[in-house]
Amino acid sequence: MIRMIPxxxxxxxRLMVTAGLLVVTACSPQPQPIAYGDDACETCLMxxxxxxxxxxxxxxxxxxHTFDSVECMVAYLLHDAEPExxxxxxxxxxxxxxxxxxxxxxxxxxxxxxxxxMGLGLTAFxxxxxxxxxxLDSFGGDLLSWAQVIEHVRSDWxxxxxxxxxxxxxxxx
Numbered sequence: 001m002i003r004m005i006p007x008x009x010x011x012x013x014r015l016m017v018t019a020g021l022l023v024v025t026a027c028s029p030q031p032q033p034i035a036y037g038d039d040a041c042e043t044c045l046m047x048x049x050x051x052x053x054x055x056x057x058x059x060x061x062x063x064x065h066t067f068d069s070v071e072c073m074v075a076y077l078l079h080d081a082e083p084e085x086x087x088x089x090x091x092x093x094x095x096x097x098x099x100x101x102x103x104x105x106x107x108x109x110x111x112x113x114x115x116x117x118m119g120l121g122l123t124a125f126x127x128x129x130x131x132x133x134x135x136l137d138s139f140g141g142d143l144l145s146w147a148q149v150i151e152h153v154r155s156d157w158x159x160x161x162x163x164x165x166x167x168x169x170x171x172x173x
Contacts, residue, residue: 029062029087031100043072043080043160044118051098053116053123056090057081070108070122074153079160091124101126108149111141120156122149 034054040047048054048068055073057065065081067073070091077086090100094114106124114123122144125135132143144152 029058029060031056031058031088031090032064034066034092034098034100036098039066041066041068041072043067043076046117050117052092052094054092054098054100055124056100057086058088058090059085060087061085062087069117069120070124070149071116071118071120071153071157074150075157075160078150078154093126094123095125095130099126103146106146107132107135108144108146109135109139109141110144110149110152111139113139113141120153122152 034048034051034056036048036051036054038047042057042065046068048066050068053069055067055070057067057073057076059065065073065076067076073089073091077089089103091103091106093099093101093106101124103124105127107127109123109125111121111123114121116122121141123139125132136143
């Protein structure tokens with residue numbers, strides 16, 4: 001026989017708050033691990049093979065778009081994504097693959113010594129994983145902000161990538 005223990009007002013409130021937090025957390029759109037070797041890039045349609053450069057866009061409804069490189073993800077943001085549908089943007093920390101980190105917690109390197117899958121040489125690093133000076137000393141190149149990454153892709157791929165398809169251009173901040 002199961003004996004029910006009555007909850008006091010305070011215990012009931014705690015239980016309700018805890019349950020509410022679990023529901024909010026469970027329903028919040030989250031990135032998913034990229035299935036390297038199985039997933040395909042949303043922009044160039046190539047298989048995603050190198051875990052050092054994968055990236056994702058998560059929509060407000062929880063749909064996850066996967067990409068083989070930062071440049072393909074930015075091209076998608078510029079030409080295919082509806083800005084109001086984007087919940088979060090994630091990049092792989094090159095120093096700790098296949099760890100995905102929010103784009104706001106990354107710094108970027110454009111270097112000819114790091115050949116990203118689509119050739120623009122854009123690589124993301126987690127702010128806490130390695131110091132930017134060490135990255136520059138190791139690989140050379142230029143440190144870029146997220147806004148500079150967007151401009152770099154916009155100027156190098158005005159049509160949306162190396163294999164452009166018919167698209168509508170979108171404005172990004």
